[in-house]
Amino acid sequence: MFFKRKRGWELPESMATDESVFLQRRKLIKTLGAGPILLAGAAPAAAAAKMVDPTADLYPGPRNETYKLDRPLTAEKDALTYNNFYEFGSHKKISEAAQKLKIRPWSIKLDGMVEKEIEIDFDDLVRKMQIEERLYRHRCVEAWSMAVPWSGFPFRALVDFAKPLSGAKYVRMETLADKETMPGLRQFWYPWPYTEGLSIAEATNDLAFIATGMYGKPMPKQNGAPLRLAVPWKYGFKSTKSIVRFTFTNKRPLSFWQVIQKREYGFWANVNPKVDHVRWSQATERVLGSNKRVPTLLYNGYGDFVADLYKDMKGERLFT
Ligand SMILES: Nc1nc2c(c(=O)[nH]1)N[C@H]1C(S)=C(S)[C@@H](COP(=O)(O)O)O[C@H]1N2
Numbered sequence: 043m044f045f046k047r048k049r050g051w052e053l054p055e056s057m058a059t060d061e062s063v064f065l066q067r068r069k070l071i072k073t074l075g076a077g078p079i080l081l082a083g084a085a086p087a088a089a090a091a092k093m094v095d096p097t098a099d100l101y102p103g104p105r106n107e108t109y110k111l112d113r114p115l116t117a118e119k120d121a122l123t124y125n126n127f128y129e130f131g132s133h134k135k136i137s138e139a140a141q142k143l144k145i146r147p148w149s150i151k152l153d154g155m156v157e158k159e160i161e162i163d164f165d166d167l168v169r170k171m172q173i174e175e176r177l178y179r180h181r182c183v184e185a186w187s188m189a190v191p192w193s194g195f196p197f198r199a200l201v202d203f204a205k206p207l208s209g210a211k212y213v214r215m216e217t218l219a220d221k222e223t224m225p226g227l228r229q230f231w232y233p234w235p236y237t238e239g240l241s242i243a244e245a246t247n248d249l250a251f252i253a254t255g256m257y258g259k260p261m262p263k264q265n266g267a268p269l270r271l272a273v274p275w276k277y278g279f280k281s282t283k284s285i286v287r288f289t290f291t292n293k294r295p296l297s298f299w300q301v302i303q304k305r306e307y308g309f310w311a312n313v314n315p316k317v318d319h320v321r322w323s324q325a326t327e328r329v330l331g332s333n334k335r336v337p338t339l340l341y342n343g344y345g346d347f348v349a350d351l352y353k354d355m356k357g358e359r360l361f362t
């Protein structure tokens with residue numbers, strides 16, 4: 043059943059204005075109203091104005107009601123403060139460190155087996171797409187989960203835009219790797235940049251989503267601004283953050299986690315409660331923001347959308 047609750051961003055003023063500016067302005071009004079006018083008053087306002095995301099007007103997009111949740115949405119503060127983003131550290135509390143990520147200008151390359159290589163600015167790309175909102179579950183391979191309102195556009199629309207050649211079978215995604223702003227890159231034993239891959243059949247499936255926002259606002263840096271993948275029937279590590287490159291290829295790409303430990307992480311990585319990780323059970327998951335454990339579902343509950351993709355695959359390691 044879909045759990046209905048009032049969304050904070052439906053408030054008219056916070057919807058019209060980027061929240062950071064909204065809060066700054068309130069503070070400023072308070073300061074001005076309080077009597078002594080502080081000389082510094084104008085400076086934070088100017089700084090705040092610069093912080094407005096140039097795509098803020100796109101959010102929240104209209105909700106696509108095809109995708110229902112069977113559980114409450116995760117509180118925004120939990121989804122924004124408990125993250126996996128190894129470029130900023132191999133632990134969950136990277137949200138502050140991730141504010142160093144520079145998300146403008148942001149250029150995206152579409153290359154490999156395509157009619158013509160494309161390099162496009164994120165702001166141009168996102169305005170070619172129809173932004174919509176989808177409520178998706180997310181299941182990390184570490185057995186925690188969340189349910190979030192993503193905004194973005196179908197991966198299929200990006201594949202159409204890229205015009206892959208008919209021989210292309212896979213698409214490889216690559217995350218930015220910037221030593222200046224990403225302290226995690228000092229862990230030189232990891233195979234940076236973070237990369238992942240999908241088959242073209244998966245990428246053009248209805249569920250595969252390029253998320254450019256969440257909770258009705260542009261994507262927070264720690265969650266993979268300005269664009270990341272959301273493939274909710276797969277373990278979370280497939281959902282590549284802060285993507286700078288999509289490469290179309292006829293060879294199955296090796297992903298970051300496969301290179302690190304191929305015994306534990308495979309290419310398909312579909313969620314299955316009956317197939318344990320080498321070191322722990324996948325039968326249940328901890329719901330983020332609580333200590334509650336709930337049963338994990340086959341394909342994370344999205345079998346109706348994706349099970350057909352795999353029905354003829356024999357001898358493939360589909361679930362780890
Ligand atoms: N570039 C990059 N993308 C990444 C990761 C990462 O470390 N680096 N972690 C993955 C994992 S394991 C998960 S569970 C999700 C977490 O997304 P969230 O922080 O928005 O919850 O991002 C995925 N995408």
Ligand SMILES: [Mo]
Nearest residue numbers: 182183278279
């Ligand atoms: Mo994960």
